[in-house]
Amino acid sequence: MSNSNLVNLIFDAYHNFLLNIEANAQYVFYTLSLIKNNTYKIPYYQHFINLLFIFIVIVILYILYRDLVYRDASKIKRCRDIEDTIEINKTYEKPYVYRVYIIQKNLAKDILNNYSICLEYDFTREMTNIYFGKPENVNGLTFSDYVSETDSPNLNKSRFSNAFSYFSLDKLDTNFLQYDNGEKLFYINKKIITDGNYLFIVATPDNKKILDDVYAKKLARFVKRFGFDNTTELSPIYNILYAIEHNKNSATI
Numbered sequence: 001m002s003n004s005n006l007v008n009l010i011f012d013a014y015h016n017f018l019l020n021i022e023a024n025a026q027y028v029f030y031t032l033s034l035i036k037n038n039t040y041k042i043p044y045y046q047h048f049i050n051l052l053f054i055f056i057v058i059v060i061l062y063i064l065y066r067d068l069v070y071r072d073a074s075k076i077k078r079c080r081d082i083e084d085t086i087e088i089n090k091t092y093e094k095p096y097v098y099r100v101y102i103i104q105k106n107l108a109k110d111i112l113n114n115y116s117i118c119l120e121y122d123f124t125r126e127m128t129n130i131y132f133g134k135p136e137n138v139n140g141l142t143f144s145d146y147v148s149e150t151d152s153p154n155l156n157k158s159r160f161s162n163a164f165s166y167f168s169l170d171k172l173d174t175n176f177l178q179y180d181n182g183e184k185l186f187y188i189n190k191k192i193i194t195d196g197n198y199l200f201i202v203a204t205p206d207n208k209k210i211l212d213d214v215y216a217k218k219l220a221r222f223v224k225r226f227g228f229d230n231t232t233e234l235s236p237i238y239n240i241l242y243a244i245e246h247n248k249n250s251a252t253i
Helices: 003-041 044-089 135-141 153-160 214-228 235-252
Strands: 097-104 117-122 127-132 165-168 173-176 178-180 185-188 198-203
Touching: 044 214, 044 235, 097 214, 127 165, 165 214, 198 214, 214 235
Parallel strands: none
Antiparallel strands: 097 117, 097 198, 117 127, 165 173, 178 185
16 A cells, blocks of 8 residues: 555545534534523523422432431441440449439538439349438428319329439339338429439449549439430430440350
């Protein structure tokens, strides 16, 4: 093949390539012009509806993304909390047993002699034990649900709504805290016991204050909040229960 023929072939190929590009470009411009013309023919309210639909889709996708990220972060945090709880309880003589003492601020120097109420959470046995202090430290917190026939029908309901409640490990449910003075049962007034004049102090079963265990302190805060509002999140309870279950499974494996 001569050099002139080779040049002609290259030129023809290049010419055909340009023609194809030009044809495709014309098709694209023609398609865009059709879209433009049809778009102008659409009423304005349809433009608005389309934009609104796109905006709603973007918002939904963003919410789903945030929810997915939050769930992943929550799972990671819970796993870390469980692992930390296991490690901390390895240092206790009786692991997974906590006492939460409720005591007046001005009497807090001597917890054992002056406490009003003690809630012992034994997570290993899944038991909740309630201890009351001296009568003089409890009587000021109590009220009776008794209503005479002459009282308003709504009076009993309003009194009952002030009752302090606690989460029972035995039933995994809510119970009202009741005090028996030997003659009758009384309820504990949550408005008094959570008003800031009382402390919720967490300790070990041998009555040593827990100072460095953040999860034990969360449990004490939970007892106070749940006593006032029993819709409070239960994670401080279940994180400890999950830690025990995880520890059992790890030991089995």
